[in-house]
Amino acid sequence: MIQFDNLSQEAPYLVFKDKYNQSLKANQKAIEAICISSYSSKKKEVNGRYVNLKFVNGRKFIFFSNYKSPKSQEFTQHNQITASLYWSKTDTQIRMKAYIEQTSSEFNKNYFAKRDKKKNALAISSHQSSPITSYEALQKNYELSLLETNLTECPEYWGGYSFTPYYFEFWEGHESRLNKRETYELNKGKWIHGFLQA
Amino acid sequence: MIQFDNLSQEAPYLVFKDKYNQSLKANQKAIEAICISSYSSKKKEVNGRYVNLKFVNGRKFIFFSNYKSPKSQEFTQHNQITASLYWSKTDTQIRMKAYIEQTSSEFNKNYFAKRDKKKNALAISSHQSSPITSYEALQKNYELSLLETNLTECPEYWGGYSFTPYYFEFWEGHESRLNKRETYELNKGKWIHGFLQA
Numbered sequence: 001m002i003q004f005d006n007l008s009q010e011a012p013y014l015v016f017k018d019k020y021n022q023s024l025k026a027n028q029k030a031i032e033a034i035c036i037s038s039y040s041s042k043k044k045e046v047n048g049r050y051v052n053l054k055f056v057n058g059r060k061f062i063f064f065s066n067y068k069s070p071k072s073q074e075f076t077q078h079n080q081i082t083a084s085l086y087w088s089k090t091d092t093q094i095r096m097k098a099y100i101e102q103t104s105s106e107f108n109k110n111y112f113a114k115r116d117k118k119k120n121a122l123a124i125s126s127h128q129s130s131p132i133t134s135y136e137a138l139q140k141n142y143e144l145s146l147l148e149t150n151l152t153e154c155p156e157y158w159g160g161y162s163f164t165p166y167y168f169e170f171w172e173g174h175e176s177r178l179n180k181r182e183t184y185e186l187n188k189g190k191w192i193h194g195f196l197q198a
Numbered sequence: 199m200i201q202f203d204n205l206s207q208e209a210p211y212l213v214f215k216d217k218y219n220q221s222l223k224a225n226q227k228a229i230e231a232i233c234i235s236s237y238s239s240k241k242k243e244v245n246g247r248y249v250n251l252k253f254v255n256g257r258k259f260i261f262f263s264n265y266k267s268p269k270s271q272e273f274t275q276h277n278q279i280t281a282s283l284y285w286s287k288t289d290t291q292i293r294m295k296a297y298i299e300q301t302s303s304e305f306n307k308n309y310f311a312k313r314d315k316k317k318n319a320l321a322i323s324s325h326q327s328s329p330i331t332s333y334e335a336l337q338k339n340y341e342l343s344l345l346e347t348n349l350t351e352c353p354e355y356w357g358g359y360s361f362t363p364y365y366f367e368f369w370e371g372h373e374s375r376l377n378k379r380e381t382y383e384l385n386k387g388k389w390i391h392g393f394l395q396a
């Protein structure tokens with residue numbers, strides 16, 4: 001589930017919410033899973049991975065991460081991303097090109113304090129995406145963290161990312177393959193609406 | 199569905215096939231949908247979109263596209279991509295960093311001749327991802343193409359892309375969030391196996 005707060009009333013945000021509601025009603029599993037494409041300008045390498053979209057706050061889409069993970073380093077090197085999701089139950093694809101930044105430390109602290117303690121133990125104990133000798137070693141670190149740590153205090157290396165789109169594409173699959181593709185592109189503060197060939 | 203031909207017997211390919219079989223058995227919808235992250239070095243912009251993975255042929259993963267589409271231009275500018283898929287039925291994520299190239303014109307012609315004629319009419323009539331005035335205009339072009347064109351002759355602007363991974367990550371979700379992450383990285387022709395922190 002994605003939580004919508006003070007959602008922007010601009011056209012592409014309303015379309016996003018409408019398509020989300022349809023997919024939720026159709027019992028879409030993992031509706032919050034979204035693929036974030038990023039770029040490391042140091043390695044000259046494109047990367048991608050799924051994250052869980054937690055909030056849409058005004059115009060900002062928010063997920064959480066370890067701030068020392070490879071994706072965080074990539075966002076620092078190149079602050080433009082594309083976020084792509086596909087909901088199979090409604091054959092809907094949404095693509096958003098956006099700029100990304102960290103959420104405030106106050107926002108992170110508030111959210112962390114309310115989260116499940118077991119999740120927090122993992123956020124504290126895990127150096128996300130660093131190599132480790134085995135899965136068992138990961139489990140051991142986690143179990144130690146559960147016992148020893150203040151599980152409501154947000155570590156400085158953990159928090160949110162918010163991305164603000166400047167381009168949306170809404171793609172609707174059709175059996176004929178004559179897929180419907182609508183776009184919204186921000187131009188001098190205005191959303192320009194268009195259609196793309198399938 | 200993905201068709202496997204002469205699949206490489208190297209470790210990450212066998213893991214891929216095994217996880218595919220599990221997800222197929224669990225009735226994963228849109229099992230062939232995969233997000234391709236790419237980079238335009240001209241625009242300095244990361245992009246992403248879903249494609250349908252059609253074949254795994256030896257070590258090559260293959261999908262099809264219009265060769266004049268934005269993604270094709272991006273692959274020409276930067277031939278490294280990341281392909282990410284998520285199968286919700288088994289809570290499995292697979293990420294592959296790879297180099298991408300066009301399939302041969304012979305391969306494209308053979309495949310095109312066997313495809314559904316209606317799909318071919320669309321491949322011929324549509325300037326994929328170019329703007330168009332309306333969805334109705336797209337339909338009209340398609341209907342004209344159905345009537346007038348030789349629907350088994352592959353146009354030069356349509357064909358396959360094959361990507362060959364140099365890095366695989368297999369991610370398995372766990373309720374505790376203590377997700378299992380295994381990697382295979384190609385080093386001087388050998389796959390190095392490792393684990394990552396959740």
